[in-house]
Amino acid sequence: MTPALALTAACVLVGxxxxxxxxxxxxxxxxxxxxxxxxxxxxLLRDYNTRVVVGGTTMLxxxxxVIGSYTLLRRRALVGDALSHATLPGIAMAFxxxxxxxxxxxxxxxxxxxxxxxxxxxxxCILAIRRYTRLKEDTALGLVLSVFFGAGVALLGxxxxxxxxxxxxxxxxxxxxxxxxxxxxxxxxxGTSAACVLVCLLLAKELRLLCFDSxxxxxxxxxxxxxxLTLMAMVVAITILGLQAVGLVLMIALLVTPAAxxxxxxxxxxxxxxxxxxxxxxxxxxxAVISATADDxxxxxVIVLVAATLFAVSALFxxxxxxxxxxxxxxxxxxxxxxxxxxxGVYEVFETAGGPLARPVASLxxxxxxxxxxxEELRRTVAFAQxxxxxxxxxxxxxxxxxxxxxxxxxxxxxxxxxxxxxxTHADVAPAIVDRRADAIEHALPPETIARLERLxxxxxxxxxxxxxxxxxxxxxxxx
Numbered sequence: 001m002t003p004a005l006a007l008t009a010a011c012v013l014v015g016x017x018x019x020x021x022x023x024x025x026x027x028x029x030x031x032x033x034x035x036x037x038x039x040x041x042x043x044l045l046r047d048y049n050t051r052v053v054v055g056g057t058t059m060l061x062x063x064x065x066v067i068g069s070y071t072l073l074r075r076r077a078l079v080g081d082a083l084s085h086a087t088l089p090g091i092a093m094a095f096x097x098x099x100x101x102x103x104x105x106x107x108x109x110x111x112x113x114x115x116x117x118x119x120x121x122x123x124x125c126i127l128a129i130r131r132y133t134r135l136k137e138d139t140a141l142g143l144v145l146s147v148f149f150g151a152g153v154a155l156l157g158x159x160x161x162x163x164x165x166x167x168x169x170x171x172x173x174x175x176x177x178x179x180x181x182x183x184x185x186x187x188x189x190x191g192t193s194a195a196c197v198l199v200c201l202l203l204a205k206e207l208r209l210l211c212f213d214s215x216x217x218x219x220x221x222x223x224x225x226x227x228x229l230t231l232m233a234m235v236v237a238i239t240i241l242g243l244q245a246v247g248l249v250l251m252i253a254l255l256v257t258p259a260a261x262x263x264x265x266x267x268x269x270x271x272x273x274x275x276x277x278x279x280x281x282x283x284x285x286x287x288a289v290i291s292a293t294a295d296d297x298x299x300x301x302v303i304v305l306v307a308a309t310l311f312a313v314s315a316l317f318x319x320x321x322x323x324x325x326x327x328x329x330x331x332x333x334x335x336x337x338x339x340x341x342x343x344x345g346v347y348e349v350f351e352t353a354g355g356p357l358a359r360p361v362a363s364l365x366x367x368x369x370x371x372x373x374x375x376e377e378l379r380r381t382v383a384f385a386q387x388x389x390x391x392x393x394x395x396x397x398x399x400x401x402x403x404x405x406x407x408x409x410x411x412x413x414x415x416x417x418x419x420x421x422x423x424x425t426h427a428d429v430a431p432a433i434v435d436r437r438a439d440a441i442e443h444a445l446p447p448e449t450i451a452r453l454e455r456l457x458x459x460x461x462x463x464x465x466x467x468x469x470x471x472x473x474x475x476x477x478x479x480x
Contacts, residue, residue: 050292056186057284060242063193065258065280067234069273072259073211081252082145083119084239088152090118095159112240119236122148189241196234208269250304257307264318283307338381343409345370346401361400
Protein backbone atom coordinates (compact mmCIF):
# COMPACT_ATOMS: atom_id res chain seq x y z
CA MET A 1 0.00 0.00 0.00
CA THR A 2 1.56 3.25 -1.07
CA PRO A 3 1.68 6.23 1.33
CA ALA A 4 -0.40 8.50 -0.90
CA LEU A 5 -3.18 5.96 -1.33
CA ALA A 6 -3.04 5.14 2.38
CA LEU A 7 -3.58 8.82 3.14
CA THR A 8 -6.45 8.81 0.67
CA ALA A 9 -8.15 5.96 2.50
CA ALA A 10 -7.53 7.62 5.85
CA CYS A 11 -9.23 10.82 4.68
CA VAL A 12 -12.35 8.94 3.60
CA LEU A 13 -12.46 6.80 6.73
CA VAL A 14 -12.02 9.83 8.99
CA GLY A 15 -14.82 11.60 7.14
CA UNK A 16 -17.02 8.55 7.55
CA UNK A 17 -16.36 8.33 11.29
CA UNK A 18 -16.94 12.04 11.83
CA UNK A 19 -20.14 12.07 9.80
CA UNK A 20 -22.10 10.31 12.51
CA UNK A 21 -21.68 12.73 15.39
CA UNK A 22 -21.86 15.75 13.11
CA UNK A 23 -25.15 14.67 11.62
CA UNK A 24 -26.66 13.61 14.90
CA UNK A 25 -27.20 17.13 16.21
CA UNK A 26 -30.41 19.06 15.91
CA UNK A 27 -30.91 22.21 13.90
CA UNK A 28 -30.54 25.47 15.81
CA UNK A 29 -33.15 28.10 15.35
CA UNK A 30 -31.00 31.23 15.47
CA UNK A 31 -32.36 33.99 13.27
CA UNK A 32 -30.35 35.45 10.46
CA UNK A 33 -28.44 38.56 11.42
CA UNK A 34 -27.32 39.55 7.94
CA UNK A 35 -24.97 38.31 5.29
CA UNK A 36 -21.96 38.00 7.65
CA UNK A 37 -23.91 35.89 10.13
CA UNK A 38 -25.26 33.82 7.24
CA UNK A 39 -21.75 32.99 6.03
CA UNK A 40 -20.58 32.31 9.58
CA UNK A 41 -23.49 30.02 10.24
CA UNK A 42 -22.78 28.01 7.11
CA UNK A 43 -19.01 27.97 7.66
CA LEU A 44 -19.45 26.62 11.19
CA LEU A 45 -22.06 24.07 10.03
CA ARG A 46 -24.58 25.22 12.60
CA ASP A 47 -27.62 24.08 10.62
CA TYR A 48 -28.50 20.42 10.43
CA ASN A 49 -29.37 20.54 6.73
CA THR A 50 -26.09 22.31 5.97
CA ARG A 51 -24.14 19.57 7.74
CA VAL A 52 -25.99 16.93 5.75
CA VAL A 53 -25.44 18.59 2.38
CA VAL A 54 -21.81 19.60 2.95
CA GLY A 55 -20.86 16.23 4.44
CA GLY A 56 -22.55 14.22 1.72
CA THR A 57 -21.27 16.21 -1.23
CA THR A 58 -17.72 16.39 0.15
CA MET A 59 -17.49 12.62 0.55
CA LEU A 60 -19.03 12.15 -2.88
CA UNK A 61 -16.47 14.50 -4.41
CA UNK A 62 -13.58 12.67 -2.78
CA UNK A 63 -14.74 9.26 -3.96
CA UNK A 64 -15.50 10.51 -7.46
CA UNK A 65 -12.08 12.17 -7.69
CA VAL A 66 -10.23 8.98 -6.69
CA ILE A 67 -12.15 6.81 -9.15
CA GLY A 68 -12.03 9.47 -11.84
CA SER A 69 -8.22 9.47 -11.79
CA TYR A 70 -8.19 5.84 -12.93
CA THR A 71 -10.89 6.31 -15.55
CA LEU A 72 -8.95 9.26 -16.94
CA LEU A 73 -5.73 7.25 -17.14
CA ARG A 74 -7.67 4.34 -18.65
CA ARG A 75 -9.04 6.74 -21.28
CA ARG A 76 -12.58 5.97 -20.16
CA ALA A 77 -13.46 9.45 -18.92
CA LEU A 78 -16.59 9.74 -21.07
CA VAL A 79 -17.92 6.38 -19.93
CA GLY A 80 -19.20 8.13 -16.82
CA ASP A 81 -21.09 10.59 -19.00
CA ALA A 82 -22.76 7.85 -21.01
CA LEU A 83 -23.45 5.92 -17.83
CA SER A 84 -25.10 8.84 -16.06
CA HIS A 85 -27.38 9.48 -19.02
CA ALA A 86 -28.14 5.77 -19.28
CA THR A 87 -29.60 5.78 -15.76
CA LEU A 88 -32.60 7.94 -16.72
CA PRO A 89 -34.72 5.18 -18.33
CA GLY A 90 -34.08 2.97 -15.28
CA ILE A 91 -35.35 5.69 -12.96
CA ALA A 92 -38.46 6.19 -15.07
CA MET A 93 -39.13 2.44 -15.39
CA ALA A 94 -38.72 1.94 -11.63
CA PHE A 95 -41.30 4.65 -11.03
CA UNK A 96 -43.72 3.26 -13.63
CA UNK A 97 -43.51 -0.36 -12.43
CA UNK A 98 -43.74 0.52 -8.73
CA UNK A 99 -46.71 2.81 -9.33
CA UNK A 100 -48.42 0.20 -11.53
CA UNK A 101 -48.44 -2.35 -8.72
CA UNK A 102 -49.76 0.21 -6.24
CA UNK A 103 -46.51 1.11 -4.47
CA UNK A 104 -44.82 4.43 -3.82
CA UNK A 105 -43.00 5.17 -7.05
CA UNK A 106 -40.82 7.85 -5.46
CA UNK A 107 -39.04 5.64 -2.97
CA UNK A 108 -35.36 6.53 -3.42
CA UNK A 109 -33.92 3.00 -2.98
CA UNK A 110 -36.16 1.65 -5.75
CA UNK A 111 -35.28 4.52 -8.06
CA UNK A 112 -31.56 4.00 -7.43
CA UNK A 113 -31.90 0.26 -8.11
CA UNK A 114 -33.58 1.04 -11.39
CA UNK A 115 -30.86 3.56 -12.22
CA UNK A 116 -28.15 1.00 -11.43
CA UNK A 117 -29.73 -1.67 -13.63
CA UNK A 118 -30.14 0.75 -16.51
CA UNK A 119 -26.60 2.10 -16.06
CA UNK A 120 -25.05 -1.36 -16.09
CA UNK A 121 -27.06 -2.20 -19.21
CA UNK A 122 -25.68 0.95 -20.84
CA UNK A 123 -22.10 -0.02 -20.00
CA UNK A 124 -22.66 -3.53 -21.39
CA CYS A 125 -24.04 -2.01 -24.58
CA ILE A 126 -20.91 0.13 -24.94
CA LEU A 127 -18.65 -2.89 -24.43
CA ALA A 128 -20.69 -5.00 -26.86
CA ILE A 129 -20.67 -2.36 -29.60
CA ARG A 130 -16.94 -1.87 -29.23
CA ARG A 131 -16.19 -5.60 -29.26
CA TYR A 132 -18.55 -6.99 -31.88
CA THR A 133 -18.62 -4.14 -34.38
CA ARG A 134 -16.03 -2.03 -36.13
CA LEU A 135 -17.27 1.12 -34.46
CA LYS A 136 -14.86 2.91 -32.16
CA GLU A 137 -15.50 3.67 -28.52
CA ASP A 138 -16.45 7.32 -29.05
CA THR A 139 -19.17 6.26 -31.47
CA ALA A 140 -20.47 3.65 -29.01
CA LEU A 141 -20.53 6.25 -26.24
CA GLY A 142 -22.49 8.68 -28.40
CA LEU A 143 -25.01 6.02 -29.41
CA VAL A 144 -25.65 4.76 -25.88
CA LEU A 145 -25.80 8.27 -24.40
CA SER A 146 -28.31 9.60 -26.92
CA VAL A 147 -30.48 6.48 -27.19
CA PHE A 148 -30.77 5.85 -23.46
CA PHE A 149 -31.34 9.49 -22.61
CA GLY A 150 -34.01 9.75 -25.31
CA ALA A 151 -35.68 6.62 -23.98
CA GLY A 152 -35.58 8.08 -20.47
CA VAL A 153 -37.24 11.33 -21.55
CA ALA A 154 -39.94 9.34 -23.37
CA LEU A 155 -40.57 7.17 -20.31
CA LEU A 156 -40.80 10.26 -18.10
CA GLY A 157 -43.50 11.52 -20.43
CA UNK A 158 -45.40 8.24 -19.99
CA UNK A 159 -44.98 8.47 -16.22
CA UNK A 160 -46.51 11.95 -16.22
CA UNK A 161 -49.68 10.55 -17.82
CA UNK A 162 -50.15 7.68 -15.38
CA UNK A 163 -53.39 8.14 -13.40
CA UNK A 164 -52.15 6.35 -10.31
CA UNK A 165 -48.86 8.20 -9.88
CA UNK A 166 -47.44 11.65 -9.61
CA UNK A 167 -44.08 11.92 -11.38
CA UNK A 168 -43.32 15.49 -10.35
CA UNK A 169 -39.83 15.66 -8.87
CA UNK A 170 -38.25 12.92 -10.96
CA UNK A 171 -36.63 15.59 -13.11
CA UNK A 172 -34.45 16.42 -10.10
CA UNK A 173 -32.34 13.41 -11.09
CA UNK A 174 -31.48 15.23 -14.31
CA UNK A 175 -30.22 18.42 -12.67
CA UNK A 176 -29.69 17.28 -9.09
CA UNK A 177 -31.35 18.34 -5.86
CA UNK A 178 -28.71 18.43 -3.19
CA UNK A 179 -30.93 20.09 -0.60
CA UNK A 180 -33.14 16.97 -0.50
CA UNK A 181 -30.35 14.85 0.99
CA UNK A 182 -31.07 12.99 4.22
CA UNK A 183 -28.70 11.66 6.86
CA UNK A 184 -29.21 8.14 5.52
CA UNK A 185 -28.03 9.33 2.08
CA UNK A 186 -24.85 10.71 3.62
CA UNK A 187 -24.11 7.43 5.40
CA UNK A 188 -24.69 5.58 2.13
CA UNK A 189 -22.38 7.94 0.24
CA UNK A 190 -19.69 7.70 2.94
CA GLY A 191 -19.84 3.90 3.02
CA THR A 192 -19.79 3.51 -0.75
CA SER A 193 -16.96 6.02 -1.19
CA ALA A 194 -14.92 4.25 1.49
CA ALA A 195 -15.54 0.90 -0.19
CA CYS A 196 -14.49 2.24 -3.60
CA VAL A 197 -11.33 3.80 -2.18
CA LEU A 198 -10.52 0.56 -0.37
CA VAL A 199 -10.85 -1.35 -3.64
CA CYS A 200 -8.52 1.16 -5.29
CA LEU A 201 -6.01 0.59 -2.48
CA LEU A 202 -6.13 -3.17 -2.72
CA LEU A 203 -5.89 -3.17 -6.52
CA ALA A 204 -3.55 -0.18 -6.88
CA LYS A 205 -0.80 -2.08 -8.73
CA GLU A 206 -3.23 -3.95 -10.97
CA LEU A 207 -5.21 -0.81 -11.84
CA ARG A 208 -2.03 1.10 -12.72
CA LEU A 209 -0.94 -1.71 -15.00
CA LEU A 210 -4.41 -1.83 -16.56
CA CYS A 211 -4.38 1.91 -17.23
CA PHE A 212 -0.93 2.10 -18.79
CA ASP A 213 -0.43 -1.23 -20.57
CA SER A 214 -3.40 -3.59 -20.59
CA UNK A 215 -1.78 -5.86 -23.22
CA UNK A 216 1.24 -6.44 -21.00
CA UNK A 217 -1.06 -7.06 -18.02
CA UNK A 218 -2.94 -9.66 -20.04
CA UNK A 219 0.32 -11.35 -21.11
CA UNK A 220 1.33 -11.61 -17.44
CA UNK A 221 -1.91 -13.36 -16.55
CA UNK A 222 -3.77 -10.49 -14.91
CA UNK A 223 -7.58 -10.65 -15.33
CA UNK A 224 -7.86 -7.56 -17.52
CA UNK A 225 -11.57 -8.03 -18.20
CA UNK A 226 -12.28 -8.48 -14.51
CA UNK A 227 -10.25 -5.40 -13.61
CA UNK A 228 -12.04 -3.39 -16.28
CA LEU A 229 -15.42 -4.53 -14.97
CA THR A 230 -14.35 -3.69 -11.41
CA LEU A 231 -13.41 -0.19 -12.46
CA MET A 232 -16.70 0.22 -14.31
CA ALA A 233 -18.59 -1.12 -11.29
CA MET A 234 -17.03 1.59 -9.13
CA VAL A 235 -17.98 4.18 -11.73
CA VAL A 236 -21.55 2.86 -11.68
CA ALA A 237 -21.69 3.01 -7.88
CA ILE A 238 -20.34 6.53 -7.56
CA THR A 239 -22.49 7.76 -10.45
CA ILE A 240 -25.68 6.40 -8.94
CA LEU A 241 -24.82 8.07 -5.63
CA GLY A 242 -24.19 11.37 -7.36
CA LEU A 243 -27.51 11.52 -9.17
CA GLN A 244 -29.29 13.23 -6.31
CA ALA A 245 -26.39 15.57 -5.53
CA VAL A 246 -25.47 17.00 -8.94
CA GLY A 247 -27.76 15.16 -11.38
CA LEU A 248 -27.00 12.89 -14.28
CA VAL A 249 -26.11 15.77 -16.61
CA LEU A 250 -23.42 17.20 -14.33
CA MET A 251 -22.14 13.99 -12.74
CA ILE A 252 -19.47 13.63 -15.40
CA ALA A 253 -17.83 16.80 -14.04
CA LEU A 254 -17.05 15.12 -10.71
CA LEU A 255 -15.48 12.14 -12.47
CA VAL A 256 -13.39 14.05 -15.00
CA THR A 257 -12.61 17.57 -13.79
CA PRO A 258 -10.76 16.80 -10.51
CA ALA A 259 -8.63 14.13 -12.17
CA ALA A 260 -7.84 16.39 -15.13
CA UNK A 261 -6.87 19.20 -12.76
CA UNK A 262 -4.65 16.91 -10.68
CA UNK A 263 -2.86 15.73 -13.82
CA UNK A 264 -1.34 19.20 -14.25
CA UNK A 265 0.41 19.01 -10.87
CA UNK A 266 2.09 15.61 -10.83
CA UNK A 267 3.17 12.64 -12.92
CA UNK A 268 2.85 10.16 -10.04
CA UNK A 269 -0.29 8.02 -10.12
CA UNK A 270 -0.49 7.84 -6.33
CA UNK A 271 -0.14 11.59 -5.84
CA UNK A 272 -2.53 12.23 -8.70
CA UNK A 273 -5.13 9.94 -7.11
CA UNK A 274 -4.86 11.67 -3.74
CA UNK A 275 -4.84 15.16 -5.25
CA UNK A 276 -7.80 14.33 -7.47
CA UNK A 277 -9.79 13.22 -4.44
CA UNK A 278 -8.86 16.39 -2.56
CA UNK A 279 -9.84 18.62 -5.49
CA UNK A 280 -13.16 16.81 -5.82
CA UNK A 281 -13.84 17.17 -2.09
CA UNK A 282 -12.90 20.86 -2.06
CA UNK A 283 -15.06 21.52 -5.12
CA UNK A 284 -18.10 19.96 -3.47
CA UNK A 285 -17.41 21.61 -0.11
CA UNK A 286 -17.01 25.12 -1.53
CA UNK A 287 -19.88 24.67 -3.98
CA ALA A 288 -22.24 23.49 -1.26
CA VAL A 289 -21.28 26.39 1.03
CA ILE A 290 -21.77 28.97 -1.71
CA SER A 291 -25.13 27.47 -2.64
CA ALA A 292 -26.22 27.46 1.00
CA THR A 293 -25.46 31.18 1.41
CA ALA A 294 -26.94 32.37 -1.89
CA ASP A 295 -30.59 32.23 -2.83
CA ASP A 296 -31.73 30.30 -5.90
CA UNK A 297 -28.28 28.89 -6.72
CA UNK A 298 -28.47 25.13 -7.33
CA UNK A 299 -25.73 23.20 -5.55
CA UNK A 300 -24.92 20.90 -8.47
CA UNK A 301 -24.23 23.73 -10.89
CA VAL A 302 -22.16 25.67 -8.35
CA ILE A 303 -20.11 22.56 -7.53
CA VAL A 304 -19.31 22.08 -11.20
CA LEU A 305 -18.34 25.74 -11.60
CA VAL A 306 -16.01 25.55 -8.59
CA ALA A 307 -14.41 22.39 -10.03
CA ALA A 308 -14.01 24.14 -13.38
CA THR A 309 -12.33 27.08 -11.64
CA LEU A 310 -9.86 24.77 -9.92
CA PHE A 311 -9.20 23.10 -13.27
CA ALA A 312 -8.52 26.47 -14.91
CA VAL A 313 -6.09 27.42 -12.14
CA SER A 314 -4.34 24.05 -12.48
CA ALA A 315 -4.17 24.32 -16.26
CA LEU A 316 -2.56 27.75 -16.02
CA PHE A 317 -0.27 27.36 -13.03
CA UNK A 318 0.17 23.59 -12.58
CA UNK A 319 3.65 22.69 -11.39
CA UNK A 320 4.47 20.23 -14.19
CA UNK A 321 2.34 21.02 -17.22
CA UNK A 322 0.73 24.37 -16.47
CA UNK A 323 0.43 26.63 -19.49
CA UNK A 324 2.08 29.63 -17.82
CA UNK A 325 5.05 27.67 -16.50
CA UNK A 326 5.48 25.88 -19.80
CA UNK A 327 5.56 29.20 -21.62
CA UNK A 328 8.12 30.51 -19.13
CA UNK A 329 10.30 27.42 -19.53
CA UNK A 330 10.02 27.59 -23.30
CA UNK A 331 10.92 31.29 -23.34
CA UNK A 332 13.98 30.59 -21.17
CA UNK A 333 15.01 27.72 -23.42
CA UNK A 334 14.67 29.78 -26.59
CA UNK A 335 16.56 32.67 -24.99
CA UNK A 336 19.39 30.32 -24.02
CA UNK A 337 19.53 28.87 -27.54
CA UNK A 338 19.66 32.37 -29.05
CA UNK A 339 22.50 33.23 -26.67
CA UNK A 340 24.43 30.13 -27.73
CA UNK A 341 23.87 30.99 -31.38
CA UNK A 342 25.10 34.52 -30.73
CA UNK A 343 28.31 33.30 -29.10
CA UNK A 344 28.94 30.81 -31.87
CA GLY A 345 28.16 33.41 -34.48
CA VAL A 346 30.64 35.93 -33.07
CA TYR A 347 33.28 33.23 -32.81
CA GLU A 348 32.75 31.94 -36.36
CA VAL A 349 32.62 35.40 -37.94
CA PHE A 350 35.85 36.44 -36.26
CA GLU A 351 37.43 33.04 -36.99
CA THR A 352 36.67 33.50 -40.68
CA ALA A 353 38.25 36.97 -40.60
CA GLY A 354 41.47 35.44 -39.26
CA GLY A 355 41.79 37.64 -36.18
CA PRO A 356 43.23 36.64 -32.80
CA LEU A 357 40.71 34.47 -30.96
CA ALA A 358 41.36 35.76 -27.44
CA ARG A 359 38.68 38.45 -27.68
CA PRO A 360 36.48 37.71 -30.73
CA VAL A 361 34.71 40.71 -32.28
CA ALA A 362 31.97 40.75 -34.92
CA SER A 363 29.69 43.36 -36.44
CA LEU A 364 25.97 43.24 -35.84
CA UNK A 365 25.41 43.30 -39.59
CA UNK A 366 27.44 40.11 -40.06
CA UNK A 367 25.61 38.42 -37.20
CA UNK A 368 22.22 39.40 -38.55
CA UNK A 369 23.11 38.01 -41.96
CA UNK A 370 24.57 34.83 -40.47
CA UNK A 371 21.53 33.95 -38.32
CA UNK A 372 18.75 35.70 -40.27
CA UNK A 373 17.81 37.60 -37.14
CA UNK A 374 15.69 40.70 -37.18
CA UNK A 375 17.16 43.85 -35.68
CA GLU A 376 14.91 43.56 -32.62
CA GLU A 377 15.79 39.90 -32.01
CA LEU A 378 19.49 40.68 -32.28
CA ARG A 379 19.15 43.66 -29.94
CA ARG A 380 17.39 41.58 -27.28
CA THR A 381 19.92 38.75 -27.60
CA VAL A 382 22.87 41.12 -27.27
CA ALA A 383 21.26 42.75 -24.23
CA PHE A 384 20.76 39.34 -22.63
CA ALA A 385 24.36 38.36 -23.37
CA GLN A 386 25.52 41.60 -21.77
CA UNK A 387 23.48 40.88 -18.63
CA UNK A 388 25.03 37.41 -18.45
CA UNK A 389 28.49 38.92 -18.67
CA UNK A 390 29.58 37.08 -21.83
CA UNK A 391 29.51 39.94 -24.36
CA UNK A 392 29.96 43.68 -24.55
CA UNK A 393 28.64 46.00 -27.30
CA UNK A 394 31.15 48.36 -28.91
CA UNK A 395 30.58 51.89 -30.13
CA UNK A 396 31.07 51.10 -33.85
CA UNK A 397 28.03 48.76 -34.13
CA UNK A 398 30.08 45.73 -33.19
CA UNK A 399 30.07 43.26 -30.33
CA UNK A 400 32.98 41.64 -28.52
CA UNK A 401 33.06 38.65 -26.18
CA UNK A 402 34.37 38.81 -22.65
CA UNK A 403 36.96 36.31 -21.47
CA UNK A 404 34.26 34.07 -20.07
CA UNK A 405 32.19 34.51 -23.24
CA UNK A 406 35.15 33.58 -25.46
CA UNK A 407 35.70 30.36 -23.49
CA UNK A 408 32.00 29.49 -23.71
CA UNK A 409 31.93 30.33 -27.45
CA UNK A 410 34.90 28.04 -28.07
CA UNK A 411 33.19 25.21 -26.20
CA UNK A 412 29.91 25.67 -28.07
CA UNK A 413 31.65 25.85 -31.44
CA UNK A 414 33.53 22.63 -30.75
CA UNK A 415 30.36 20.83 -29.65
CA UNK A 416 28.45 21.99 -32.71
CA UNK A 417 31.16 20.76 -35.01
CA UNK A 418 31.09 17.43 -33.24
CA UNK A 419 27.42 17.15 -34.15
CA UNK A 420 28.16 18.14 -37.73
CA UNK A 421 30.89 15.52 -37.98
CA UNK A 422 28.62 12.89 -36.50
CA UNK A 423 25.92 13.58 -39.08
CA UNK A 424 28.40 13.49 -41.95
CA THR A 425 30.29 10.35 -40.89
CA HIS A 426 27.55 8.29 -39.19
CA ALA A 427 24.17 9.50 -40.42
CA ASP A 428 25.01 9.97 -44.13
CA VAL A 429 23.70 13.51 -44.18
CA ALA A 430 24.98 15.69 -47.01
CA PRO A 431 27.48 18.33 -45.83
CA ALA A 432 25.47 21.05 -47.56
CA ILE A 433 22.50 20.57 -45.23
CA VAL A 434 24.21 19.28 -42.08
CA ASP A 435 24.33 22.62 -40.25
CA ARG A 436 20.56 22.91 -39.82
CA ARG A 437 20.30 19.28 -38.67
CA ALA A 438 23.11 19.82 -36.18
CA ASP A 439 21.28 22.78 -34.65
CA ALA A 440 18.27 20.53 -34.08
CA ILE A 441 20.04 17.63 -32.32
CA GLU A 442 23.14 19.18 -30.76
CA HIS A 443 21.85 18.44 -27.25
CA ALA A 444 20.58 14.91 -27.92
CA LEU A 445 23.65 12.66 -28.32
CA PRO A 446 24.68 10.34 -25.46
CA PRO A 447 28.05 10.85 -23.70
CA GLU A 448 29.65 7.72 -25.18
CA THR A 449 28.92 8.96 -28.72
CA ILE A 450 30.41 12.35 -27.86
CA ALA A 451 33.56 10.62 -26.56
CA ARG A 452 33.95 8.67 -29.83
CA LEU A 453 33.52 11.87 -31.83
CA GLU A 454 36.11 13.61 -29.66
CA ARG A 455 38.59 10.84 -30.47
CA LEU A 456 37.69 11.08 -34.15
CA UNK A 457 38.36 14.80 -34.17
CA UNK A 458 41.64 14.41 -32.31
CA UNK A 459 42.84 12.01 -35.03
CA UNK A 460 42.62 14.87 -37.54
CA UNK A 461 44.78 17.98 -37.63
CA UNK A 462 44.86 19.47 -34.12
CA UNK A 463 42.87 22.66 -34.25
CA UNK A 464 41.21 24.48 -31.37
CA UNK A 465 38.34 24.46 -31.98
CA UNK A 466 38.43 22.04 -34.93
CA UNK A 467 37.69 23.37 -38.37
CA UNK A 468 34.18 23.00 -39.64
CA UNK A 469 33.53 19.51 -41.09
CA UNK A 470 32.12 21.27 -44.17
CA UNK A 471 35.74 22.05 -45.12
CA UNK A 472 37.40 18.78 -44.10
CA UNK A 473 36.48 16.79 -47.20
CA UNK A 474 35.32 17.84 -50.66
CA UNK A 475 32.42 16.10 -52.41
CA UNK A 476 35.00 14.21 -54.53
CA UNK A 477 36.70 12.82 -51.40
CA UNK A 478 39.81 14.98 -51.67
CA UNK A 479 41.17 17.09 -48.78
CA UNK A 480 39.83 20.63 -48.77
